[in-house]
Each structure stands twice: as structure tokens, then as C-alpha cells.
Amino acid sequence: MTSAYQKMLALWGEVSDLDNANSVLRWDQETYMPAKGATARGKIISTLTGMRHAKLNALELRAAIDDALTEVEEGSVEHAQVLRAQKKVNEANCIPADLATAIAEAESNGLVAWQNARKESDFSLFESQLTELVKLNREKAAALDPDSPAYDVMLNLYEEGVTEAQLVPIFDELRSELAPLIKAANATAPVDESCAIGNFSADAQRDFAMLIAKKIGYDTEAGRLDKTTHPFCTTFGAGDVRITWRWLDDDFRSGLSGVMHEAGHALYEQGFSSDLARTPLFNATGLGMHESQSRLWENMVGRSAGFWEWAMPHFRTAFPEQAHCSVEQMVKAQNTSRPSLIRVEADEATYNLHVAVRFEIERKLFSNQVEVGDLPELWDNTYSELLGVNADNVADGVLQDIHWAMGAFGYFPTYSLGNIICAQLYKAAEAELGDLQASFSKGEFAPLLGWLRSNIHQHGNRYSTFELLKRATGEELCAGPLLKHLKDRVSSAYGL
Amino acid sequence: MTSAYQKMLALWGEVSDLDNANSVLRWDQETYMPAKGATARGKIISTLTGMRHAKLNALELRAAIDDALTEVEEGSVEHAQVLRAQKKVNEANCIPADLATAIAEAESNGLVAWQNARKESDFSLFESQLTELVKLNREKAAALDPDSPAYDVMLNLYEEGVTEAQLVPIFDELRSELAPLIKAANATAPVDESCAIGNFSADAQRDFAMLIAKKIGYDTEAGRLDKTTHPFCTTFGAGDVRITWRWLDDDFRSGLSGVMHEAGHALYEQGFSSDLARTPLFNATGLGMHESQSRLWENMVGRSAGFWEWAMPHFRTAFPEQAHCSVEQMVKAQNTSRPSLIRVEADEATYNLHVAVRFEIERKLFSNQVEVGDLPELWDNTYSELLGVNADNVADGVLQDIHWAMGAFGYFPTYSLGNIICAQLYKAAEAELGDLQASFSKGEFAPLLGWLRSNIHQHGNRYSTFELLKRATGEELCAGPLLKHLKDRVSSAYGL
DSSP states (O other): OOHHHHHHHHHHHHHHHHHHHHHHHHHHHHHTOOGGGHHHHHHHHHHHHHHHHHHHHOHHHHHHHHHHHHHSOTTSHHHHHHHHHHHHHHHHHHSOHHHHHHHHHHHHHHHHHHHHHHHHTOTHHHHHHHHHHHHHHHHHHHHHOTTSOHHHHHHHHHSTTOOHHHHHHHHHHHHHHHHHHHHHHHTSOOOOOGGGBSOOOHHHHHHHHHHHHHHHTOOGGGOOEEEOSSOOEEEOSTTOEEEEEOOOSSBHHHHHHHHHHHHHHHHHHHTSOGGGTTSTTSSOSOHHHHHHHHHIIIIIITTSHHHHHHHHHHHHHHOGGGTTOOHHHHHHHTSOOOOOSOGGGOOTTTHHHHHHHHHHHHHHHHTTSSOGGGHHHHHHHHHHHHHSOOOSSTTTTTTSOSTGGGTOOSOTHHHHHHHHHHHHHHHHHHHHHOOHHHHHHTTOOHHHHHHHHHHTGGGTTSSOHHHHHHHHHSOOOOSHHHHHHHHHHHHHHHTO | OOHHHHHHHHHHHHHHHHHHHHHHHHHHHHHTOOGGGHHHHHHHHHHHHHHHHHHHHOHHHHHHHHHHHHHSOTTSHHHHHHHHHHHHHHHHHHSOHHHHHHHHHHHHHHHHHHHHHHHHTOTHHHHHHHHHHHHHHHHHHHHHOTTSOHHHHHHHHHSTTOOHHHHHHHHHHHHHHHHHHHHHHHTSOOOOOGGGBSOOOHHHHHHHHHHHHHHHTOOGGGOOEEEOSSOOEEEOSTTOEEEEEOOOSSBHHHHHHHHHHHHHHHHHHHTSOGGGTTSTTSSOSOHHHHHHHHHIIIIIITTSHHHHHHHHHHHHHHOGGGTTOOHHHHHHHTTOOOOOSOGGGOOTTTHHHHHHHHHHHHHHHHTTSSOGGGHHHHHHHHHHHHHSOOOSSTTTTTTSOSTGGGTOOSOTHHHHHHHHHHHHHHHHHHHHHOOHHHHHHTTOOHHHHHHHHHHTGGGTTSSOHHHHHHHHHSOOOOSHHHHHHHHHHHHHHHTO
16 A cells, blocks of 8 residues: 555554553553552553544644545555544544543543442432533534434444434334243243352352353453453453453352353454554444344353253363253253343343333433433333332432443443344354354354354454444344344243 | 743653553563563554653653753752753653664564573574674763763663772672682581471462561552562552562572562652652662662561561461471571572672672673673683682573663662662661661561651652762762671571
8 A cells, every 4th residue: 555544554553552551551450450559540541541632633643544545445445444544533533622621520520429329329419410421422412413313423432323213113122022021931930040059169160261261262362361340351452352250159150151241252352353453443343243242152152052062061070069950950040031120130131121221211311301300210110111120229220330420321222232233143143054053062163253253353343333234144233033032042941 | 839840740740651551561561461462562562662752852841841940949859850850851862763773673683682592502693683782882872971981871871870980899899708708608518498498389478478578568559469480570650569479389488588579679669759759750769779679678687587586487377387497597598608600599698799790791891801702701701700600501601691682781780789788778777776686576677667768768769879878878889788797697697
């Protein structure tokens, strides 16, 4: 390629290095940083963030992008690189500096107020901060795209191209199909979960989970597992994609499904083409696609009968006291379904209803149908309606999630997008590769990973989630495969 | 203070944040980074290093320094801040960019060639790279200070104000006084080391070493211990000063003395006045002073009779199989002295002769008395003369240290400066505080730490090592206290 394109890549490499440096700093903050290091760390991250912003705003980069655009061939990967860089630069440039500062401050205040309100279980302690966050994010939406509805702009921060209008019928379908399923399961006797309950040492859980993670393809020479309060996956550039976990001593499912979930995210990022390192395209395309990768390995694979046929002997070796458990028992214990209060503890089927509650509230909030002050009541009413349960305090109700306190509106729907997309991808992979359950039962996960690598991972963010989905499956977004999958799973577990 | 000074501090804060970010990146590289992360990490560090250099070279900073210099009162801490910033900026500016690039490249080539030459035990594989490094460092010395001898400029990179002329008589004194002592010890029966030899689990060694580190004052809420191939201490800003270690399974002394050594470095950096955070003065004053702090806790304290009177019951609890050992046995086992080949494994007394060998060679090299090709023979001859031992291969001889391969000439003498200074400081502290051994035997280390905090640590690099030594002890640099200390120790261990 010619020189403006190369110059753009060189400048972008520095932006990427600053991002990666900040990721290392944040990872360390969550894993190993001593308590008294917090103040200094905040300064370092803030300085690097400021430098990143300056690099993105630099005239030099904008000029290189403009010039490069005249050089590259439409439809080429180079073209995609330049467009992606241009989009990021434009986004960074169209938020006025004083708004960006006000948002950063409101997020910081929001987090503190939320933590306090949650501790006191008193929504009023968070109300004015949340009101401010909604107001500032409306302004942000107007700055980013004055011609689109604010909530659509928010949604697009996390998933390019998604609209409220597109999601409404999908969530309607999820609600109407899942409610009777969950109700039917709830009317039957509970599943026997004894094979998942016991006394599991952290070391044994870790070793078992990592045996699985490596088996499905997570490269530990390009990653590692550490302990954190909230599990996550983070990437420091090609060749260093780390995951974290937590565990329960008395139920091994939480730790294992967490590791498989984060390993799924990590497989995506380990799968970016190494040619893309330090370029605008070395990124996941959107949170929905990212979540589809974690959910695919956590749920479609990790709770399936084929998987447990292979995994059960390893489980019995890891936890000899559970040696009496059968594959059938284990698969049922992996697919329980009961309405619950807390999203992060929800099972695969009810999870989407927790998301539906939040989608419903967010879109009403951003279209001025409700005020922040109405949220606690609206929350409880919607939970009653969709899940038939209700928290007796706001800490377990409207205050349970950190997202709004961080100014993340429009983020929640990506969780269900992930579930929907992973079922579509799984179906398409199976159509091409043949019976995946039969492969899993023999410990063969490479065909599925290979299919994902070639159809999804390698491209980075060259295509949007919906383009990539179309290319990989031939389909638009549709809830059918997820609903079929959940009906099969729940029916099988509860003998419906 | 007025605005130019504040502006200088704000700009310096960014330089400091970049330094701290790089320190985190390097720490992670040595502790937790997976193998395949190396390439990406190199790019991140290189980008941040370039940004740091640009910040130091920025006209904005130079102007702020010049303006601030007219504002601050001579002799004030603000004045010291500005002078320190000015010195760093000048240093960064007077190396021409092409020379800096050539040096970075030569260091990189040097490291690779050194590793290879060491593996093959063949000096010729490293000779041309080392010749290049010497040549470029001579050019660097001329760029930094054309009026001073090159080796003095090299020495001053690590310890401000030290000269070859000052060191020659000191090393002469060390050589002439230590040689007969070591010879006399060598003529007697070996010390009984059985209380230090056995089977020590890594966990038990770690717990015991950290019990000691905390007891002497290392704040683990502002630090932590991790495992690395080569132990070090690193600081990520106020409140985060980490140390690393390694250990031997069959001899606990290596792990413990390593932790006490690094904790000594860490106590220095944890002791900088918090007012200095992110300023030019938030740094150790020189490597000799830094090493004096590590050596003080490792040797003056950690191998002393008073210390072991207190520590022995904890040792017996940590290692019940060694419960039979007496304090007397342990103190002797901590103070063995035998000529050996490898510097990093040398005991407290012979260590200075290993340094003397290197000082002798470096000064001949930089005054053109020898060529790089002469080094293997010169090395062996000098070891024969000073220590009476000789390696049968260059890997354990002239190739044993990494320093020259990294272009670090003039660094070695700071190890002996550290030994000399710590004995002077210990003597001065004892003159003020009374019998320190009596304090140690009661587990009281706070008086000594308090004295160091107030006389040394809090100042950061406001004063040079020699100024600080003079302020704290009233003395110039002198080897007398170290020699007296070593004679007492060795005589006592060997019954001389």
C-alpha cells in the first residue's frame, strides 16, 4: 500500500498501544494491585486516556485517514481499516470536551452514589445522579447523531446498526414464548442437583475448568486465568488474552460456566487474524457478537449432553466424591430453570426475561414515557409481569446492576443478542459440520472452533455483527433457533 | 507557588505516569505475561517510551522549567524540584536521536549475542557487539559531558558526583584489607551450615520471609511479593512498591536474604514523602544509596546476632524440622565467607572483591588501556589475583553478568558503594539510637526504620547520595565502617 495508509496504520498503532497499556493497568488493578496503589493508578490511567484522546483527535491522524481513503480500493480490507479508523475518530471528535468531562464526572459520582444507595437499599440516594446521567447521555446521543432517536444512538454504542424498532418484536417473541415454558417447568418437581452440590476445593475447580478451557481451544501460552471479584476477559494485543474467574465452594457450576464463558470471549479475541494486530480492525465487532461467543461455549456446548459424555470421566477424576453421578443427572443439573430475582444468577432460559425488563425500562426512559423517579415501581411491576417474582428491597431490585451507574444505557440488550446469535451460529455450524453433539462426546471441539475462526473470529471488526451473521448463516437476526434450543433443553431437563 | 512551577509539575506528572505505566508493563512481563504476549508487549513499551521522550523534549516543559527557575527560592524544595527536572530534561536532550537509536539497537543485539555466547561459552560470539556498545557509550559520554573522562560520565549515570579518582583508593583499601581476612577464614574449618540446609517448602519460605519483611516495616497494603527469575523491586507511584523473589528448596538463606534485600529497596521507595508523588524528586537519589538500603536490611540486620535472637522462635515454628538449631549456629551459617566464582552467589565479604574485578576492567577499558578482545584473559588474571579462583569457562567468567550486554558500564561500583554506605549509616544510626542489636533481639526495628525515613527516605532525590550521607552521618564516603563490620562478622563466624 501507499504511504498515507501506512502512516495511518503507524499512528493507529500508537492508539492501540495506549489502549493495551490501559488494559494491563486495569487488569492489574482488579487482580494484584495493593489497596494503597489506587490513587496513583487512577492518575496513570487518566493520563494515558488523555493521551489516547489526543492521538485520536490529532490532525495528523485525520489527514492520514482522508488521504488513505483516496488510495484504498473499495471493498478491500484496507478500505475497511480506513473506514473503521474514520468512524472511531469521528466518534471521539463529536463529543464536545466539556460534555466528555461532565460525563466522566457524572459516571464517577454515579458509581459512588449507586454503591451507597445499594448498601442502604435506598433508591433516593441514587436518583439525582442517575437523572444527571440520563440527561448527559441524551446530550451525548444528540452530539453523536442528531437525526436518530437517542435510544438507538445508545444501542449503537455497543452494537452497530441495531435499532429499538428491530428489537421490540424480538423481545416480544422471547417474552411470549418463554413465559409459558418457564411456567410449565416451574410447575414440575425440581431437578436433582446433587451432582453439582458438594465441597469443591478452589484448586480442583480451577484445574478442571482449565482442562476444559484448553480442550475447547483456549491457548494458555497466549493467556492466563486469575481471580477477580467480577470475572472478565481482557486483551493486551495479539498473543495476550487473559480471563478471570470466581467460584463457589459448594457448587462447581458457577466457576466452570464462568470460565467457559470468559474462555469463549477469549477464543474470539485469540482468533483475530494476526495480520490485524495494532490496526483499527483488531477488535470484536460488537458486544452482541462477543457475547454470542461466550454464550456459545458456556451454554450451547458446556450444558449439552454430548459435552458431558466426554467431560464426565474428567469430572469424576477431579472430584472423586461425585463419582457416582451419571451424565444424565449432570445434564439436568446444568439445565435447571426457575424464575429468580438476580440477572447474573439467572439460568439460560429466564436470563432473557431479565434482559427484557431492562430493555423495556430503558426505552421508556429515553422516550420520556417515564422519569427516573418512577423506576423502582416500574422495575417491580415489570418483574412481576415477566418473571412473577419481586424483590423485597431495591438493592436486589432496580439497584442490582452496575451498568446505569456507569452511564451504560443500551448495553443490556446485547446480552440477549448474544444468546440469539449464538443459537443461529450453532445451527449454521451444525448444518455444515454435521452432528456436533456426536463430536463433543468424543472430545472433538476443533471443528466448531475452526468454523467460528473462519466465519467470525478472523475478521475482527471488518464487518458489523449483522453483516457477519448474514455471511456466516445466510440469515437476519431471528429468535427462532434460540427458542427451539431453550425449549429442547428445558423440556428435557423437566420431562415436559 | 506561582503558575510556571505548577505547570512544570503538571507536565512532569505526565512523564511520571508514563514511567509508572512502563513499570507496570515490565513487572507484568516478568511475573505473569504469557509467552506469546512478548511481541505486543515490546511494542507497547516502546510506544510509551517514545511518548515519554517526547514529553521530556517538549518545548512546553523546557519553558515551564526556565520560567519556574525564576520563581522559586534558592535552597527550597521547589528549587530542588526545578533543578532535578532541568537535569533530566538536559540529559534527555543532549543525546542525539540517531545515537539514542544506535544505542537501543546495540543493546538489543548485545543481549541476544551475550545470551548466545554464554550458552556456547564462547566470548568471540559477543566480542563485536560488546566493542560496539563500548564505542557508542563513549560517544554517549562525550555527548553528555565532553569535558569529563568518559568513565566518570558513565559512573555518574548511576551515582551523581562519583569519580574514578575517588573510587580507586577505596577499592585499594577494600582489596588490601579484605584479602587477608578472607584468606584467614579460608584456612580454617568450614562453618556448620546444617541449620540452613534441608527441605524447605516454597510456601513456608514465603510465609517466613514475608513475616520478616512486614516486621521490618514493609507495607503489604502498598506492595506485594511475586516470583520471578531475577528478583527486583519496582515502584508504580506512591502506595504501590512491589518486590519479587526466587528461592532454593534446600537452603532457605537465598530466598530470605533476597526478600530482605528487595524489601530494603522497597522500604526506601515506600518512604518517599507523599508530598513528592508524581514530581521530579519522587525517586531514589542514586543506585549506591538505593543499594545501601537493601544491603542494610539484608546484611547489617538480617545476618546479625540480635536479629536472630528475635527471629529464631519464628524460624523454628516455620520449619519445625530445624527446631534443634541454636541462634549461635544460625548466625555463623549466615556469615560464611569463601572465595567463589559467581558474583551473585558471593558472601558479604568477598562480594566487594567481585566488584573490584569489574571496576578494574571497566576503567582500563574506558581509558583505552585494554581492548574488548583482552577481557577474558584480564578477567581470569584479576580473579586469580583478587580471589584466588578461576572459572574453567567464560560463561562462569567474563560472561557471567548481564550488565555490559545491556550497555551498563559504571554500574557495578554502586554495589560496593551500597555496602560502604550502609555500614556508615548503621554506625551513625547506632550512635544516635543506642545499641541496635539489643533492639533487634526484642523485635524492635521501628527505631532504625524511623531514623532512615527521616534521614534518607523522605527526601527522595532532593540531595545527591554524598550530600545525603554527609547530612545523615557527618562523614564523607569511607570504607572504615564496612571493613570493621566485615572483620567482626567473619572473625566471629570462623573464630579468628
